[in-house]
Each structure stands twice: as C-alpha cells, then as structure tokens.
Amino acid sequence: MKVGVVVFPGSNCDLDVVHVVQDVLGWSTRILWHTETNLVGLDLVVLPGGFSYGDYLRPGALASYSPIMAAIKDFASKGGLVLGICNGFQILLEAGMLQGALMQNRQIRFVCKPTWVRVDSTRSFLTASAYKGQVLSLPIAHHSGSYYVTKEALKGMNDSGRILFRYVSPDGAQDDAFNPNGSIEAIAGVSNEEGNVVGLMPHPERAAERLLGSEDGLVLFRGVLSWISQAS
Amino acid sequence: MDEVILEEEERALLASVLCREPTTLEEAITQGLWNEHCSYKSSKLLIERFQALGTRLGGIDENAGGVRLKDGTVVVFKMESHNHPSFIEPFQGAATGVGGILRDIFAMGARPIALLDALFFGEPDFGRTPYLASRVIDGIAWYGNCVGVPTVGGMFVSDVGYNANCLVNAMAVGVLEPGQAMLSAKARGVGNLIVYAGQKTGPDGIYGSRMASKSFGVGVEQLRPQVQVGDPFKGKLLIEATLSLARRGLALSCQDFGASGLVSSVFEMAYKGNIGVRLNLDAIPLRMKGLQPWEILLSESQERMVYVVLPENAEEVLKVLQGYELDAAVIGELVQGEEIEVFYRGEPLIRFPHLRVLKAAPRLNRPMAPPFTKQGRATGPIGSFSAERLGTTLGRLIGHPGVGSKEDIYRQYDHEVGIRTLVPPSLGPSILRVYPTRDTAIAVVVGSRPFLAVSDPRGAAHQLIAGLSLALASSGATAIGMTNCLNFGTPEDPKIMYALKETIEGLAEACEALGIAVVSGNVSLYNTTEDASILPTAVVGMVGEVQIPLEEVGQKPLLPNDRLWVIEYGKPALKGSQLNRLMPAEWADEGLVSADFKRHRDLLTLATALRADSIRLITPGGGGTLISIVKRLLEQAKHADRPLALLDSHGIQLDPEFCSDPVNGFGEGCARFVAAVEPSEEPRLLKQTGLSGFKSSYLGKVISEPEVWLGQNTAARMEDLFLKYTLSLRAFLE
Numbered sequence: 022m023k024v025g026v027v028v029f030p031g032s033n034c035d036l037d038v039v040h041v042v043q044d045v046l047g048w049s050t051r052i053l054w055h056t057e058t059n060l061v062g063l064d065l066v067v068l069p070g071g072f073s074y075g076d077y078l079r080p081g082a083l084a085s086y087s088p089i090m091a092a093i094k095d096f097a098s099k100g101g102l103v104l105g106i107c108n109g110f111q112i113l114l115e116a117g118m119l120q121g122a123l124m125q126n127r128q129i130r131f132v133c134k135p136t137w138v139r140v141d142s143t144r145s146f147l148t149a150s151a152y153k154g155q156v157l158s159l160p161i162a163h164h165s166g167s168y169y170v171t172k173e174a175l176k177g178m179n180d181s182g183r184i185l186f187r188y189v190s191p192d193g194a195q196d197d198a199f200n201p202n203g204s205i206e207a208i209a210g211v212s213n214e215e216g217n218v219v220g221l222m223p224h225p226e227r228a229a230e231r232l233l234g235s236e237d238g239l240v241l242f243r244g245v246l247s248w249i250s251q252a253s
Numbered sequence: 254m255d256e257v258i259l260e261e262e263e264r265a266l267l268a269s270v271l272c273r274e275p276t277t278l279e280e281a282i283t284q285g286l287w288n289e290h291c292s293y294k295s296s297k298l299l300i301e302r303f304q305a306l307g308t309r310l311g312g313i314d315e316n317a318g319g320v321r322l323k324d325g326t327v328v329v330f331k332m333e334s335h336n337h338p339s340f341i342e343p344f345q346g347a348a349t350g351v352g353g354i355l356r357d358i359f360a361m362g363a364r365p366i367a368l369l370d371a372l373f374f375g376e377p378d379f380g381r382t383p384y385l386a387s388r389v390i391d392g393i394a395w396y397g398n399c400v401g402v403p404t405v406g407g408m409f410v411s412d413v414g415y416n417a418n419c420l421v422n423a424m425a426v427g428v429l430e431p432g433q434a435m436l437s438a439k440a441r442g443v444g445n446l447i448v449y450a451g452q453k454t455g456p457d458g459i460y461g462s463r464m465a466s467k468s469f470g471v472g473v474e475q476l477r478p479q480v481q482v483g484d485p486f487k488g489k490l491l492i493e494a495t496l497s498l499a500r501r502g503l504a505l506s507c508q509d510f511g512a513s514g515l516v517s518s519v520f521e522m523a524y525k526g527n528i529g530v531r532l533n534l535d536a537i538p539l540r541m542k543g544l545q546p547w548e549i550l551l552s553e554s555q556e557r558m559v560y561v562v563l564p565e566n567a568e569e570v571l572k573v574l575q576g577y578e579l580d581a582a583v584i585g586e587l588v589q590g591e592e593i594e595v596f597y598r599g600e601p602l603i604r605f606p607h608l609r610v611l612k613a614a615p616r617l618n619r620p621m622a623p624p625f626t627k628q629g630r631a632t633g634p635i636g637s638f639s640a641e642r643l644g645t646t647l648g649r650l651i652g653h654p655g656v657g658s659k660e661d662i663y664r665q666y667d668h669e670v671g672i673r674t675l676v677p678p679s680l681g682p683s684i685l686r687v688y689p690t691r692d693t694a695i696a697v698v699v700g701s702r703p704f705l706a707v708s709d710p711r712g713a714a715h716q717l718i719a720g721l722s723l724a725l726a727s728s729g730a731t732a733i734g735m736t737n738c739l740n741f742g743t744p745e746d747p748k749i750m751y752a753l754k755e756t757i758e759g760l761a762e763a764c765e766a767l768g769i770a771v772v773s774g775n776v777s778l779y780n781t782t783e784d785a786s787i788l789p790t791a792v793v794g795m796v797g798e799v800q801i802p803l804e805e806v807g808q809k810p811l812l813p814n815d816r817l818w819v820i821e822y823g824k825p826a827l828k829g830s831q832l833n834r835l836m837p838a839e840w841a842d843e844g845l846v847s848a849d850f851k852r853h854r855d856l857l858t859l860a861t862a863l864r865a866d867s868i869r870l871i872t873p874g875g876g877g878t879l880i881s882i883v884k885r886l887l888e889q890a891k892h893a894d895r896p897l898a899l900l901d902s903h904g905i906q907l908d909p910e911f912c913s914d915p916v917n918g919f920g921e922g923c924a925r926f927v928a929a930v931e932p933s934e935e936p937r938l939l940k941q942t943g944l945s946g947f948k949s950s951y952l953g954k955v956i957s958e959p960e961v962w963l964g965q966n967t968a969a970r971m972e973d974l975f976l977k978y979t980l981s982l983r984a985f986l987e
Contacts, residue, residue, distance in 0.1 A: 030578055031486050033401025037672045040689040070670075072399040075486025131394050133667045162398070162667040227669050232686070232803055 022048040022245065025063040027093075027109075029055045029084045033071035034106065034226065041229045042067075046242055055087040065102040065146075065245055066093055068109025070162070070224060080123065080165045081111030090116050100252070102146045102245060103218045107163055110210070110220030119211055119220050120178065121170035126163070127203030133162040135234070136201055138209045138223055139189040142182035145212035146248035147219040147241045156193045157237035159223035161201055166222040168204040168211075178211065186210035186221055216248075258284050263615060270613045271606070278603055281547045285513035286520060286607075287614050289778055294615045295744035296776040299754050302761045303771040311772070314525055315438050316357040316508065317427075318772030320734035322798050324693050325431030329363040332371075332424035332699075332738040332794045334777035339392075339421040342480040343385045347392035347421050349483040349555050354425040355402060356509035359492050360558065362436040362499035363427030366673055367685055368397050370407040370423050371699050371738070371792040375416030377654065377984035382411075385419050386985040393423070394665040399485035400492070404666035405674055405683040408699050408792075409982070411654040412834065414707075417782035422738040422775075424794040426697060428687055436499055436507045440519075440526035440587055445505060446567050447519065447530065447585040450574045451491050451557035454514075455540035457481045458553025487556040487579070494577040495558060503562060503570050510557040515550050518559050519585065520593060524611040529590035534597045538580040546597045561587065621754055622747035624708075637913045640966035646919065647961065647969050648977055649835065651883060656831055656876040657981020658887075675806050679888055680881075681872065682728045684799060684806045694799035694806065696730035700874075703788040705829025705921075710752040710789050713829065714759025715848040720872070720923035721795040722767055723853075726860040727870035727926055729806060730797030734770040735760075737793045740777045742786025752789040760791065766850035767857075769795070801865055809869055810889040811882075813903055813957040815929045819878065819911070819950045820859070820942050822852040825922030831876045832919045842916065848923055859945045860926055868938065869929040877919035878927060878952070879907070883961065887975050890959075897979055902971040904960040907953040912963055917950075927952060 024042045028035045035052070042048050051063065060066060073084035084090075090112075097103045097118060105113040113119045126132055138159055140151040151157070170178065178184050186209035190199045200207040202222075210221025225238030258280040259267060267275045267283050275283065289295060310327055311318040317331035335350025351368060358365045370393055375382040397404045402425070429435055440447070458481035498504040506526075508518045515532075523530045534549050544552075562570045567583055574581035588594075591608045594601060638646070650656050663678040675694065676684035682698035700721045706713035722732040739756060742749045753776075764771050780787040799806060827833045827842045864870055873881040882905060890902035912918050930938050942949045956962065959971040 031399070031489055033399075033489065033670055037670070037689075040672065044690050071401060072486060072489070075399060075484065075489075077486065130391075131398055131665045131667070133669065134664055160669060162669060164398070224669075227672055230672075232675060233669075233672060 023051065023063050024048050025051045025053045025060060025066040027053045027055060027066060027068050027089055029073035029087060031071055031073045031075055032069050032108070034069040034224065035071070038067050038069045038226045041226045041242070045229050053089060055084065055089045057089055058092040060092050060096045060101065063101065064249060065104060066096060068105040068112050070107030070109060073108055073112065079115070080108060081115040084112045085115035094118065097218050100217055102248070104147060105220035106224055106226065107222055110222060111165065113218065113220045118218050119213055120174055121168055121211060123165050124167040124169055125165050126167050131164040132201055134201065135160050136223060137189050137191050137199065138186040139193050140185065141187055142185050144182035145185055145216035145219050147244050148185050149244035149247040149251070151240050151244065154193060156189060156191065157240065158235040159225055159228045159237060161223050163222055166202040166204065168208040170205060175206065181214060183212050183214065184208055185212055185219065263287060266613060266615065267610070270609050278547055279605065282516050282550060282605055283610055285516035285551050286611060290512050291517050292614045293776055294617050295619055295778055296753065297616050298618060299757045300774065300776065302757055303774065311361060311435060316360040320770050320772060320796070322693055326687055326693055327429040327435065328426060328695060328796055329358055329361050329429060330424060330426040330736050330794065330796055331357050331773035332422055332736045332792065333357070333775045334738050334740060335421045335423065336419065336740060336777050336780055338480045339389055340385065340419050343388035344392040345480055345482050347389040348396040348485070349481050350421055350423045351393055351396040352483045352485065352488050352555055353511060354423045355400065355488065355492070356558065358425045358427035359495050360436065360438065360507045360509045361427070362434065362496065363429045364496055365402045365425050365427040365492065366671055366687070367426040367697060368402050368404040368423065369697060369699050369794060370404065370421070371701060372407065373410045373415045373420035373790060374985070375419070376411060376413055379416045382416065383985045389419070389421055390662055390665060396483055396485045396488070398667045400489045401670050403668045403670050403674055404663070405668050405685065406678045406697055406699065408701065409655060409659055409662065410701070410703070414703065414788040417785040418780040418787050420740050420780065420787065420790060422740070422792045424699060424736060426796065436504060438508045438522055438525060439506055440522040440528055440561050441506065442561070443528065443587055443589050444564060445561050445587045446564050446583050447587070448560045448562050448567065448570050448581060449537060449557065449584045450494065450560070450579045450581040452484060452487050452554050453538040453540040453580055454549055454552050454554050454557070456544060456548050456552060459548055459551050481553050481555050483555045490577045490579055491556055491558055494574050494579055497573055498560060498570060503566050503573065504560040505563065506561045508559050512553060514552045520607045521611070522559070523593060524607055527608065529588040530585050530593045531588050532585040532593055532595045534595060534602070535599065536582045536584045538582055546602055619744050619750045620747040621751035623751055624748045638915060638963065640963040640968040643912065643963050644961065644969035646832065647879065647883060648974060650832060650876045650880050651974050652977030652981050653831065653835065654981050654985060656880060657978045661982045661986050675803060680884055681724050682730065682797070684728065686803060692803055694803055696725050696728050696797040696799055697794065698724055699792060699794045701790055701792045702829060703790045704831065704834045706752065706756065706789040706791065708829065710755040711759035712847055714756050714791055715763045716923040717791065717793055718760060718763035718767065718769065719848040719853050721793060722769065722857060723860060723923060723926060724872040725795060725797035726857045727864060727872040729801035729864045730799045731861065732767065732769050732795055732797045734772045735764060735793050735795045736772055737774045737791060738777065739774065740780055740787060740790040740792065742779070742781045744778045746786070749786060756789060756791045760793070763848065763850065767854065800861065805867065811869065811886060811903060811929050811955045813955050814932060815955040816932055816935055817882065817952040817954060818928050818938060819925055819952050820928055820947050821925030822849060822856060822947055823922065823924040824916060825877065825920030825925065827916055827920050830919060830921040840915065853924070855945060856924065856947065859942065859947065863928060871927040873921070873925065873927065875921065877921055878925070879918040882927060883974060884978070887971065887978055891975070897976070899972060899975045902959040902975070904956045904958045904962065904971055905953050906956050906962040908951050909964040911950055911952050
C-alpha cells in the first residue's frame with residue numbers, strides 16, 4: 022500500500038496522517054508538496070487537515086487551484102483513491118470533486134471535541150470495512166464544518182449512498198443536540214458517485230491509537246484494503 | 254518623529270556614551286534598545302537571581318531556555334506577556350502574543366508542540382471586560398489553531414483587580430530531538446551574511462515596545478496603530494522553513510523580530526556576538542513605498558526572522574525560504590568593529606555604536622518599600638458549617654468564573670493537533686507524548702496566586718512553586734523546569750518594586766530548594782491605568798517529565814465507597830483564597846502556612862510513589878479542597894458531547910469533623926493532597942503515609958447518590974452545582 026500525503030502551505034495535520042499511515046498501519050508514504058504533479062504508483066492520496074493558505078478567501082478555495090489538484094483529479098478519474106480530511110474535505114469541495122459546501126459552524130466558533138458518527142453507507146473505500154449503522158468515536162476540530170447541499174442534490178446523494186457519515190448520539194440516534202456544527206441532516210462526510218473520492222470533517226487520524234482514546238479511525242483506514250482487494 | 258524620544262536623564266547618558274549630542278535617529282534607535290520592555294532596566298538587577306539556578310540550556314541571553322529529559326530530548330519553553338496590546342485591541346493583541354512566543358521557541362531550532370495561556374480579566378459586569386475576554390480567546394484560537402500548535406492548557410482569573418488592566422500571558426513549549434543542536438541568538442563570524450525572511454516590513458507597531466513601557470491614561474483606543482497585526486499562515490510557513498534550515502545546519506544563529514523590530518533583533522544579536530554589522534535597508538522587503546528609515550528600523554511587523562548564514566550557503570538558504578513562499582533577502586553582513594553601519598538608498602545613513610550603547614543600558618536600582626501592613630484583625634473562630642451554609646458556599650465558589658469549568662474556552666482551541674495530547678485540558682496538568690512513536694512524555698501546567706501575593710508576595714511565590722510541583726507529582730510527573738511571567742504595576746512605585754523583588758526571591762528560593770530549573774522568563778511592568786495597578790501577578794508555567802507508563806496517565810474515576818484521605822504537612826489558609834477574596838468580611842482569617850521545602854520534598858516523594866502505585870490523587874487548586882473534589886466528580890460524570898448533561902454523577906459524604914473548620918474545606922495552600930482508595934486499600938495507604946511522617950485526616954467517602962452530604966444532611970445537589978460550574982463563563986462569552 023502506498024499513500025501520498027499532500028502538503029499545502031498551511032496544512033498542519035500532514036505529519037499526523039503520515040504517523041498513522043506509516044507507524045500504525047505500516048504502509049509506505051510519500052509526502053507531496055502542492056506543486057508536484059506526479060502521482061504514479063500511489064494507491065491513495067490524502068489531503069490532510071489544517072489551514073491551507075490561512076483559510077484566506079474561503080477555506081480550501083486557494084488550495085483548490087494548486088498544481089497538484091489537476092493531477093489529483095486525473096488520478097481520481099482513473100479510479101485512484103482520494104481522501105480529504107477537514108481542510109482536505111473543504112479543498113475537495115472547492116475543487117468540485119465532491120458535491121456540497123461547508124459553511125461556518127452555526128455557533129460561529131471553532132469547536133474541538135469528540136463526536137460520534139454513524140456509518141450510513143458502505144459504498145466507498147473509506148467505509149468498505151465498516152458496517153452500516155456502525156457508530157464510531159472520532160474527534161472534530163474546525164471552524165467551517167457545517168455541511169450544506171440543496172434538497173434536490175441531497176435526495177440524489179442519499180439514494181445513491183453518497184452520504185457516508187452522520188453525527189449521532191453514542192447509541193446511534195440522530196438528535197440535534199449531537200450535531201456539533203449545524204450540518205444539514207447532521208452530515209459529517211460524503212463520497213462521489215464511484216466511492217473513490219471521500220471527504221469528512223472528523224479526524225480519523227486522531228482516533229487511531231488506544232493511547233489517544235479511540236481506535237475507531239482504523240476501521241476507516243482499513244477500508245482501503247477491502248476496497249482494493251474487491252476491485253482486483 | 255519630532256516628539257520627545259528619550260527622557261532627559263537617558264538622553265544625557267546617551268550623549269555621554271557618544272561624547273556628543275545624539276541625533277534624532279540615534280535617539281530613536283536607543284529608545285528601541287533601552288525601553289523597559291526590551292532592556293528590563295527596572296528588573297534586570299533582580300532577575301539576575303535566577304541566573305545561578307538549576308541545570309539550564311540556553312537561557313537569559315537566548316530566545317528561550319530548556320531542560321534535558323532522560324532520553325536526551327531538550328524541552329524548550331518560555332512564557333511572555335501581551336497585556337498592553339490585548340487591552341487596546343484584544344483579538345490581534347492576543348493573536349500576536351501567541352505568534353511572538355512561538356517564534357522564540359522555533360528560533361532555537363525547536364519544534365513547538367504546545368501552547369498554554371494565563372488570562373486575567375476584570376469582573377464580568379465591568380465595562381469592556383466581556384468584550385476583552387471573548388476577543389482575546391478568539392485571537393488565541395485564531396492564531397494557535399491556524400498555525401497548527403495545540404493549545405493544551407491554561408488558567409482564567411476574574412477579579413476586580415484586573416478591571417482596568419487585563420493580562421494575557423502565553424507560553425509555548427518546543428522540543429529538540431536528542432543530538433539536535435540548539436540555535437543561538439548570538440551573531441558570530443566576520444563575513445557571514447544576515448538573511449531576512451517572513452512578512453514584508455510595514456509601518457505597524459512602531460513604538461509598540463514603548464507602549465508596553467508606560468501606563469495607560471484614558472483613550473487607549475487611540476493607541477491602536479501601535480498594535481501589530483498577525484498572520485498565522487505566514488507564521489506556520491516560518492516555523493517549517495526555520496526548522497528546515499536548522500535541520501540542515503544552514504542557519505548558524507537565528508533571532509525573531511520582537512519589540513523594536515530590526516533594532517532589537519539585529520542590534521542585539523550583534524551585541525551578544527560582540528561583532529559589527531553592515532546593514533542595508535534597501536534590501537529589506539517592504540510592504541509599501543515611502544517608509545522612512547527609522548520606521549523600517551523600528552517597525553514591529555510580525556512573522557519576521559533573521560538568520561546568520563555562511564556566504565557560500567546564502568543562495569541555498571534563500572531557495573529554502575522562497576520554497577516556503579516567504580519573502581527573503583540578504584540584508585547585511587557581519588563585520589569587524591564596534592558599530593552597526595546602516596545604508597539607505599545606497600548612502601551611509603548612520604554608524605551606530607551598538608556595543609557601547611547596549612553596554613551602557615540603564616540598570617535601575619529603583620527604590621523599594623514594604624507595603625504598609627494592616628494590623629492583623631483578631632478574628633475569632635469563624636464557626637462551623639451548617640449543611641445549608643456549606644451548600645451555598647460550594648455553589649457560590651463553583652459558579653465563579655475563576656473556579657468553574659473552562660470548557661467554553663478550551664473547546665475553541667484545537668488541543669489535539671500533532672496527536673501528542675494524552676491528557677487534554679480539563680483539571681490539573683495536561684500531558685503530551687513528545688514523539689508519536691516513543692514513550693517520552695511531559696506534563697505541563699500554569700498557575701498564579703495573586704490574591705495571596707497582595708499581602709505576602711514571597712510566601713505566594715513559595716506556595717505557587719510548591720503547589721504546581723505537587724500537582725505534577727499527582728499526575729505522575731516530576732517537575733524539572735519552570736518559566737515565569739511577572740506582571741506588575743508601575744515600577745516607580747516603591748511598594749510595587751518591593752513586591753517584585755519579594756516575588757523573584759520567593760520563586761528563586763522555592764526552585765532552588767525543590768531542584769527546579771528556571772529556564773526563561775518575562776517581566777511586564779506598567780500594568781497600570783489611571784493609578785490603578787493590577788495585583789502583583791507572577792504566573793508560572795511548569796514542565797514535568799512523566800514517570801509512569803503512558804497507558805496510565807489518564808486519571809481513573811472516583812467510585813462509590815472510595816474513601817478520601819487528606820495527606821498533609823500543614824493546613825491551608827483562607828488568607829489569599831478565592832473564598833476570602835469573594836467574601837472577605839465573612840471568611841477572614843490571618844493564619845498562614847509557609848511552604849516547608851524539606852517536608853515538601855518528602856511529600857512529593859510520597860505522592861510520586863502513591864501515583865506510581867495507581868492510587869488516585871487530587872491536588873487541591875483554586876477554591877480549596879472540597880471544590881477540587883466536587884470538580885473531579887462533575888468532570889468524570891459530564892457527558893462528553895451533550896452540553897449541560899450530567900450522567901450518573903456520584904456524590905460525596907463529608908466527614909463533619911473535617912468540615913468543622915472551614916479552613917480545611919476552603920482554604921488554599923500547597924502542603925496537601927487528597928488520596929482516594931477502596932476500603933480494602935485503606936490500611937496500606939495509612940501505613941505508608943504514617944511511615945513517611947505525614948498526617949492523614951479522613952475527609953469523607955464517595956456515595957452513589959448525586960449529592961453532597963455533610964454527615965447525614967444534604968448540603969447541595971450535584972445537578973445544581975454542575976449547572977453553576979458549566980455556566981460560570983457565560984457572562985464573558987455569550
């Protein structure tokens with residue numbers, strides 16, 4: 022398994038992802054500066070969290086024009102796996118690789134805390150090892166994580182299993198008190214039609230070791246293996 | 254630039270150094286070097302007391318200092334104030350405070366891994382207080398979150414003493430891996446080049462350091478142009494670029510631009526290296542045209558660094574910096590001689606004898622006078638608590654913003670980025686692993702005892718150091734080093750100078766006795782508005798090395814039937830406590846325990862041994878022993894995600910005899926901790942405590958009912974206390 026981790030100016034969860042991929046999962050990694058365009062040999066490209074370009078203009082807006090993004094679009098169109106976490110999710114939306122938008126949290130404040138998310142579709146590489154209805158404990162840390170998409174688009178996404186994660190209570194119930202940012206339908210993560218491009222606001226890399234309080238993120242990373250073995 | 258620059262006395266001193274009348278430009282530069290903020294002229298003679306203490310790396314002449322862990326890692330840390338800018342423009346003032354302290358850490362080649370903040374504000378119903386507090390917190394969150402360094406802890410005080418001056422102290426912690434060289438701030442090697450990197454220079458914050466060197470009158474808003482504007486994005490790029498240069502050995506020394514800009518960075522680097530400089534103002538990247546040379550020299554634009562590099566490496570250094578999309582340029586050269594020769598528009602502008610001027614910097618021996626001490630009021634016994642009065646007092650304290658939950662603050666900070674945070678901010682020290690793949694870990698905590706320092710600054714300093722070291726021991730860590738930020742009023746007031754001296758003496762004595770290195774520090778004077786000075790406020794940030802396995806650093810919950818024992822060598826006191834501060838008429842006593850360092854070392858040893866044995870320990874903090882236990886019960890029962898929900902809280906049955914003396918429950922000190930044990934473990938605990946020569950008193954036991962009982966009577970319901978605890982900051986942050 023070979024994973025590319027993209028570093029935009031202002032990315033700050035890049036080393037955290039490298040640690041989990043390399044030291045916890047034992048996969049090899051390549052750090053990709055945002056000006057690179059060669060993705061040959063990679064199975065998965067991760068756009069990590071952070072504040073690319075300081076969130077100036079709009080979170081993810083400037084990074085979506087980085088040279089590497091054209092290469093990533095091409096990579097994805099050929100079936101390559103692309104994961105955007107937090108700011109990476111924002112970038113994928115700005116680049117038009119996923120549907121919807123992320124607005125400021127409804128409390129208009131940054132929020133860092135543990136959440137529970139329910140897996141609502143296993144039709145993506147990230148959820149390929151999880152089961153539908155599985156509740157995972159994953160932390161969030163963001164200022165602009167309130168997901169929005171039009172009603173019509175939402176219906177299509179629901180019908181085709183593109184809504185991957187929703188914020189829920191620890192026992193899996195949808196309840197506004199557990200929606201940390203005001204996302205529509207408490208959506209925490211989505212995929213494209215093919216399931217090979219995924220974006221989510223929670224940080225699976227912060228929940229991949231027992232020492233840090235949760236290993237639930239590993240279920241997601243291991244989905245990559247199931248997806249690839251199914252495809253081949 | 255035609256206003257008076259130097260006071261008459263200092264102007265005369267400069268003239269005697271130059272052997273002639275100074276020009277206006279010379280005066281402006283000298284002001285940049287000699288002002289209180291940069292020169293520590295009022296405190297320099299006093300802080301020399303710290304010089305001799307402990308095994309320290311780096312230190313006073315460097316950007317920060319550090320201590321070495323057992324595996325060879327060097328932990329570098331420092332705390333700094335940004336009080337004056339934050340009082341004028343709280344968002345940018347606090348944000349640039351965070352940016353500035355981070356630069357001090359990575360200027361040493363250390364990767365910053367944690368931030369902490371000590372915040373002091375007035376009462377929530379006083380004037381601008383809620384605005385100041387919420388904007389300061391927003392500013393810290395904005396910079397820290399964006400730059401990708403977790404904010405893992407801090408403290409928050411609300412008191413009438415800070416109505417007219419808020420305090421914003423930021424601490425940063427960084428690490429150098431074993432064998433990695435520490436970068437110095439001393440410029441060395443004739444012929445080496447000076448490279449500038451970061452934001453372009455603009456006319457921001459000119460005379461900012463001067464602002465922090467005087468007290469405020471009315472109309473502080475007019476000072477806004479003196480507050481700088483931060484750019485955490487640039488800050489992040491500068492961190493990565495600087496660490497890259499350090500790793501590759503391309504930077505020989507390094508210094509950030511702090512107060513007084515180029516004047517303090519380049520001039521002081523050259524002074525410390527005893528070398529001359531040829532400085533070319535034309536090479537400095539500027540944000541706008543038409544800046545005057547003195548503005549370029551004194552600008553406090555943020556996110557700028559200078560590096561000393563070998564000439565043959567200059568090209569490579571510029572390439573690295575530009576690779577991080579930073580403005581970078583060679584702006585000067587180290588030369589033989591005792592002067593800094595500045596060129597502007599191709600012409601020599603000034604030859605400034607920086608070695609002589611800095612050497613002649615004033616060291617003031619300001620007058621000191623002990624405060625007028627009030628005759629100790631002979632208070633009789635304050636009476637014992639009825640269950641009702643105990644409940645009211647608990648409620649009053651736990652709902653106070655200085656005592657209640659800080660969750661509304663730390664939820665706004667990314668405290669996890671870097672995936673090192675093993676014990677997140679909540680109660681007591683936070684714990685971080687230093688590397689994701691190794692077992693080395695540190696515990697960090699900040700504290701202050703201003704309410705006690707008002708009457709006994711030296712005793713408060715003793716208690717502060719002793720108390721923090723005990724909090725670390727209770728978390729499984731050994732205190733190894735501290736940094737401090739000494740916030741005081743106008744140094745021309747002899748009583749304030751006396752309090753400063755007593756504080757420094759007290760901190761030094763305590764650190765010496767307990768073997769804690771003083772690695773760095775900062776003094777902030779003139780925290781005075783219209784003759785109202787703050788309380789003498791020494792903030793200490795302490796770092797400990799974790800001694801227990803990482804799997805065991807989290808605190809295990811208190812469970813029903815657990816028996817709680819107080820283990821101590823001296824009782825706490827109401828004097829200087831939060832309760833006394835809130836209700837001085839009702840809860841006054843003149844009793845005071847002093848820290849006994851010999852016994853304290855034994856207490857630390859005992860706490861360390863018990864913690865290693867998996868005994869649950871609580872070190873009482875602000876509000877006293879009972880408050881600390883109730884807080885622990887509330888924290889473990891609160892719902893991690895749902896606000897205002899308390900799940901299956903346990904309660905406590907307090908022993909009437911223990912509570913018969915209110916000092917026991919609500920006094921504050923440094924000489925005790927609480928141990929919680931199952932009934933079967935009790936004999937072993939008491940035996941071990943007895944053998945160590947400490948007194949233990951039974952405090953009470955945990956019960957499954959969610960209430961506080963005094964004997965058989967209900968004093969308070971946990972649900973009610975929880976609401977007060979959780980909502981304590983709403984008046985500031987809504």
